[in-house]
Amino acid sequence: MERGGVTVRVLGIDPGLTRCGIGVVEGIVGRPLTLVDVNVLRTSASVPIAQRLVTIERGIDAWLDEYSPDAVAVERVFARSDSSTIMGTAQASGIALVAAARRGLPVATYTPSEVKAAVSGSGRADKAQVGAMVTRILRLDAPPKPADAADALALAVTHVWRGGARARIDAAVAAGRTP
Amino acid sequence: MERGGVTVRVLGIDPGLTRCGIGVVEGIVGRPLTLVDVNVLRTSASVPIAQRLVTIERGIDAWLDEYSPDAVAVERVFARSDSSTIMGTAQASGIALVAAARRGLPVATYTPSEVKAAVSGSGRADKAQVGAMVTRILRLDAPPKPADAADALALAVTHVWRGGARARIDAAVAAGRTP
Numbered sequence: 602m603e604r605g606g607v608t609v610r611v612l613g614i615d616p617g618l619t620r621c622g623i624g625v626v627e628g629i630v631g632r633p634l635t636l637v638d639v640n641v642l643r644t645s646a647s648v649p650i651a652q653r654l655v656t657i658e659r660g661i662d663a664w665l666d667e668y669s670p671d672a673v674a675v676e677r678v679f680a681r682s683d684s685s686t687i688m689g690t691a692q693a694s695g696i697a698l699v700a701a702a703r704r705g706l707p708v709a710t711y712t713p714s715e716v717k718a719a720v721s722g723s724g725r726a727d728k729a730q731v732g733a734m735v736t737r738i739l740r741l742d743a744p745p746k747p748a749d750a751a752d753a754l755a756l757a758v759t760h761v762w763r764g765g766a767r768a769r770i771d772a773a774v775a776a777g778r779t780p
Numbered sequence: 781m782e783r784g785g786v787t788v789r790v791l792g793i794d795p796g797l798t799r800c801g802i803g804v805v806e807g808i809v810g811r812p813l814t815l816v817d818v819n820v821l822r823t824s825a826s827v828p829i830a831q832r833l834v835t836i837e838r839g840i841d842a843w844l845d846e847y848s849p850d851a852v853a854v855e856r857v858f859a860r861s862d863s864s865t866i867m868g869t870a871q872a873s874g875i876a877l878v879a880a881a882r883r884g885l886p887v888a889t890y891t892p893s894e895v896k897a898a899v900s901g902s903g904r905a906d907k908a909q910v911g912a913m914v915t916r917i918l919r920l921d922a923p924p925k926p927a928d929a930a931d932a933l934a935l936a937v938t939h940v941w942r943g944g945a946r947a948r949i950d951a952a953v954a955a956g957r958t959p
Contacts (some may be wrong), residue, residue, distance in 0.1 A: 650889070654877050658878055692877070699834055702831055
């Protein structure tokens with residue numbers, strides 16, 4: 602019998618209108634994790650917002666089709682972020698959440714601080730530190746570029762490491778039981 | 781031959797997570813407009829955000845199926861709005877934009893000031909004034925309740941009155957021509 606848990610495949614999404622990071626990580630807590638794929642969905646600012654969101658939705662749906670993840674992790678967006686782009690980021694995050702939930706996939710959201718703390722040990726790590734830790738955790742040759750790609754992988758890693766416990770708690774709460 | 785333009789049916793959406801106003805108005809510029817239907821989609825704060833957004837998406841899709849509007853008008857969301865609910869409102873607005881654009885429907889966004897100015901003549905009209913004007917414009921017996929329902933109708937009215945011209949300008953710009 603296999604020692605340890607079941608392999609879990611998580612799709613992480615760092616939502617954005619201009620650049621939406623998307624990455625898939627596979628693994629078991631306590632063993633080395635594996636990079637499955639990573640990329641950035643891009644849309645042009647010259648295209649109407651509704652059409653940009655459709656492009657992002659199609660991109661996310663294509664990844665969900667191709668990689669059939671067990672769960673999806675999306676960065677939680679805050680009103681205090683850079684206000685010039687925050688509305689587009691929030692709209693893109695809504696698209697990501699719906700794309701996953703529509704398929705019945707478990708969806709978790711993590712704050713940037715939670716992700717930084719999970720992968721680097723500090724909630725105040727900078728982008729370079731997050732990129733370096735993602736590189737080390739996934740045994741890559743170089744940090745994924747741009748930062749949105751690294752952030753998407755960091756979200757997926759965070760969920761593999763933290764999501765299992767949280768998902769069980771959420772399920773217990775939803776079922777009206779004390780976890 | 782009919783005098784005047786073609787009848788246009790517009791679906792207006794006042795996005796929100798807890799209450800999402802949705803209404804359909806039909807008419808021709810310069811003639812009395814008609815209320816087709818109005819309601820409010822509601823989701824509970826006790827449900828996970830992703831599932832609430834799926835409920836809103838299903839609700840909007842059902843209205844698009846039932847009423848086959850020619851265009852959709854959605855309120856534009858700003859970062860300076862009430863910050864405790866603004867992220868959910870932005871996410872719901874993204875869902876509304878995508879639901880329309882995915883079907884190839886023209887989508888317009890209007891600021892609250894544009895809507896108030898269109899229906900009441902003042903960009904600073906309060907909710908009661910907007911409700912009263914919607915009641916008068918659509919020849920209703922009483923203002924639609926709650927305010928989200930009246931706002932959705934006001935958006936649809938604004939688009940019937942202003943959207944035609946704007947859509948032609950947008951199309952000309954998109955085609956690289958000076959309108």
